[in-house]
Amino acid sequence: MKFLLAALNAKYIHSNPGIYSLKAYAERQMERDPSDAFGKQEISVELGEYTINNQMGDILKDIYLRKPDMVGFSCYIWNISWVMELVRDLPLVLPEVEIWLGGPEVSYDAADVLQREPGVTGIMMGEGEETFLEVLKLYADGRRDFSSIDGVACRNEKGETVIRPLKKAMDMSAIPFPYEDLDDFEHKIVYYESSRGCPFSCSYCLSSLDKSVRFRSMELVKRELDFFLERRVPQVKFVDRTFNCSKKHTMEIWRHITEHDNGVTNFHFEISADLLDEEELELMAGMRPGLIQLEIGVQSTNPDTICEIRRKTDLNRLKSVVERIHGFGNIHCHLDLIAGLPYEGYESFRNSFNEVYEMKPDQLQLGFLKVLKGSFMAENAKAYGLVYSAKQPYEVLGTKWLDYGSLLKLKGVEEMVEVYENSGQFTVTMKELVKEYKTPFDLFSDLAEYYESHTLTGASHSRMARYEILDGFVAEHIPGKAAVYRRLMVYDLYLRENLKSRPDFAEDQTPFKDQVREFFAEEAVKHRYLSGGYEGFEARQLIKMAHLEVFAGKTAVLFDYRKRDPLSYNAAAYVIEDFFH
Incomplete structure (x- = not known):
């Protein structure tokens, strides 16, 4: 059978x-x-x-x-x-x-x-x-x-x-390691479970129904982590609901992957940042850039909302810890928000968004409440005026505090955050553009309205088209600075890749053609900037391997694609001070 x-x-x-x-x-x-x-x-x-x-x-x-x-x-x-x-x-x-x-x-x-x-x-x-x-x-x-x-x-x-009644919670160590080999997992995320259950009671989450947190034997965990490390698996995603609910468990795993780091494997953890203490933070500070990445569920910064959804979050501590982690410069950090929670209206969510944005996450994940069967949230839907789709994924359509029209606006904000923030393709441009607005939320809201009014929503746009749309947005909303933002967008484009075709809004580089050739001819001999893998190449080859762009006719920037930031994957960029001498 x-x-x-x-x-x-x-x-x-x-x-x-x-x-x-x-x-x-x-x-x-x-x-x-x-x-x-x-x-x-x-x-x-x-x-x-x-x-x-x-x-x-x-x-x-x-x-x-x-x-x-x-x-x-x-x-x-x-x-x-x-x-x-x-x-x-x-x-x-x-x-x-x-x-x-x-x-x-x-x-x-x-x-x-x-x-x-x-x-x-x-x-x-x-x-x-x-x-x-x-x-x-x-x-x-x-x-x-x-x-x-x-x-x-x-x-x-x-x-x-x-x-029949549910079975008693399992002994985690009795479950065999499921990966005999990794042939079937090439180009796939590998998931790993070192614990089950969650000590918290978040009303929207089914994990809160199982408070019997159980941990896999550390001896087994270390052996299994070594299996991934020895095979240089690109990413291992822990599915533990709150990975750091036990400091001892957390520290043993983080010490082990730090001591046995292969320079390649990235480990993803979902954590509660406000639980981290000084010892854990000191260990994190010394990790290889890219060894771990963190997903931190903030969900809301409204105290009434936090209380109602049964989360135990010290927001001041969370902000302080996230700031520390950001300062380390070695850990990719995702922060999550959920729209549609009790007591969170449009203005309240705007405030939550702005507070989380100011924490400078590498990704700000804006999700919408899913009303899951069996959850406390589903049981209290009537009390909250909570209406949601009858079809999976049972997503919120409105609450006492947030109507459907406001949710649609937040959907537009979500799309703009994904495109212009979380993609990592507009890093420099967005850092400056957000300064033009009273709050970050207002920028993304205006972008969403621009897409809607220009019938751009719902279409599949190429990467270059997204830049051209942003160029049009700036021209309409901040016309006096259109040239400045075009340069910033060109900078962002070349941070990601050595473009084969330049955007229409890029500045003409013809006047600097001879100087660029001279620079690469000198670089092929002296390697003042391009080193570690560039030796032995002629100037004509270096021109194809790296890129030099002159901005506003006075600033030359060299983009080095063999040296990339391990977190953002952006190219190293050097201002060539003596380019015009």
Whole structure:
């Protein structure tokens, strides 16, 4: 018999650690106890990873050709619509197949799902490793009544819906390391779990339902981190909900990756910044630039909102810590905000945005509240006047404090932040442009209105087109400084890459052609600026490898593409003081 565990990921670069963990746990137990539990019928477990961007017909075809006896789908808010399409089509082409569902999107309304979907055999609720193993054992034993297994929702022999209680929290160290090799993970993010559960009670988050924080054995964790380090994995993303909720656990892992740093691997952590103490900060200060990156959920700076959503955040401490981290210059830092929370109206969110922007994050991630099944937020929706989409991902449409029209404005701000801030392509330009406005939020709001009024919203624009649009925006809003901002945009363009074609708004470089040639001819001999990999190249080759731009006819800047900032990936830039001498 074959059980296929299927995942529909949001993007190709993603993977689903859940199905890998289920497979690894089941196979370890089968190896340890092959005769008693699995003696009557041989059973195998296969994995199938797809994306929601695949054609559903292609996924259906692949599953059909694999000829599984059972299929289990991993269900989340971003893929449930596609999963249900497959759930309804699979029995038409594989009439005997039995379908199982698992994951947060079906764990909190399992009875309703079973009632709606007659093609579903059962649902594995909550943590799935032990539940999946027991389901496999029954299949191997030739039985089909799963109504005695904790963690399962199913129909009994009479066709009645049975909802069993969830299993007790697992011992994290009992779960095998899911990565035997990394051949299937080339060009993909590798996810890793060193703990489960969360000590906090954020009302919008399902992690708050599991307060039994459990940690994987540090001996296992270090061994598994070495596996990634030895193979020079580009990025390992920890999925621990609040990675630094235990200082001892945090320090051991951070010391280990610092001491065994391979110069390549980046580790991503979601943390609460206000929990960090001086010892942790001192350790972080000495890390290689790019060794770690941090995601910090601020969500709001409105004290009433913070209190209502049950977050325990010391905002003053958080700001102080983020400022310290920014000052280290070695850690890429994301700060998150959520629009649509209780007590957060448009002006309140504007204030939250401005406060977080002033913390100078490398990325400011502006998200919109998702009202998840089973969450405290969903239970209190009526009290908050909270309305949200009936379809996944159940995104907020309005609250007592924030109407739909205001949310649409914030959607425009979000897009502008992604394009002109988080992309990292307008670093110098935006740093100056924000000074023209009373607050950063007002700049992004004006940009969003400009896109809307010029029918630019919703279109797919090239990178160069985004610069041209910004040029038009500046010409309309700050006409006296159009030339200044064109130079800044050219500077930003060359920071990222040695352009093959120059933008129309760039200054003519023809008058400096001979001087540029002379500069590179001298550089090919003396290497005053271009060193470490440029030796042995002639001037004509160096001109193609680096770029020299003259701004306003008086300032020459050399862009070195072999020396890049490990955090921003921008080229090193040098002002050539004696260029005109």
